[in-house]
Amino acid sequence: MLRRTIASLKSSISLHITEEKDRICPKHIDSVITFVLGGPGSGKGTQCAKIVETFGFKHLSAGDLLRKEIVSDSEYGSMILDTIREGKIVPSEVTVKLILRELESGDNHKFLIDGFPRSEENRIAFEHITGSEPNFVLFFDCPEEEMVKRVLSRNQGRIDDNIDTIKKRLKVFESLNLPVIDYYAKKGKLHRINAVGTEDEIFEQVRPVFAACEKKATIT
């Protein structure tokens, strides 16, 4: 069923999924899904690496998956490149398709989905396509000044790590991503992390969230 749905996503980029019949269940119905949100350079990727190491989650970075598409000569490659260069958001059906492919592969049932959902459109597409919601959501709350400083000194050769694109990404974060963060706060699913401090200090705020999740899984 899931593979059929991915195939239909591949064939239709302008898909609008609104009906019950279009929904799918993830392969692992008992999966733990964590969304990891925060502005550009807030430290999402850095903290995800620590969570993987300590708690054995599989890390899916939406940005990394999109960047892989650019270099893999995919049909969406040039559109993704232009969108990222402009600091905008790639259409949800493309990003959700890439995430689903990763959720389907391998045996790990615990996922960190980093940099997704970036907009209400992303969120709604994920919920409708998978028929599921995240168990919880991390938000790395970081002042703009600090985010700009970190991105400009990242030095990984990313085409969007320049001051013009960073300004656009910050605007998009505020207008499109903050409403998603508010949505999960209202649902009681948000864990706000103060993203200022050393990497280890920040991880000490993250650790209890996942420790509690592990404890709950042992009890149930």
Ligand SMILES: Nc1ncnc2c1ncn2[C@@H]1O[C@H](COP(=O)(O)OP(=O)(O)OP(=O)(O)O)[C@@H](O)[C@H]1O
């Ligand atoms: N607590 C910290 N203090 C100082 N620098 C940090 C800290 N955490 C991460 N960094 C550095 O800041 C830069 C951005 O971090 P990272 O790539 O983890 O952010 P991100 O939220 O994934 O950003 P993006 O959304 O752009 O992918 C990296 O060079 C990283 O080494």
Ligand SMILES: Nc1ccn([C@H]2C[C@H](O)[C@@H](COP(=O)(O)O)O2)c(=O)n1
């Ligand atoms: N859900 C997403 C995630 C990322 N993108 C694009 C736009 C971002 O500026 C870029 C880099 O993402 P990052 O590595 O900073 O998480 O990728 C998107 O369109 N939709």
Ligand SMILES: [Mg+2]
């Ligand atoms: Mg990142």
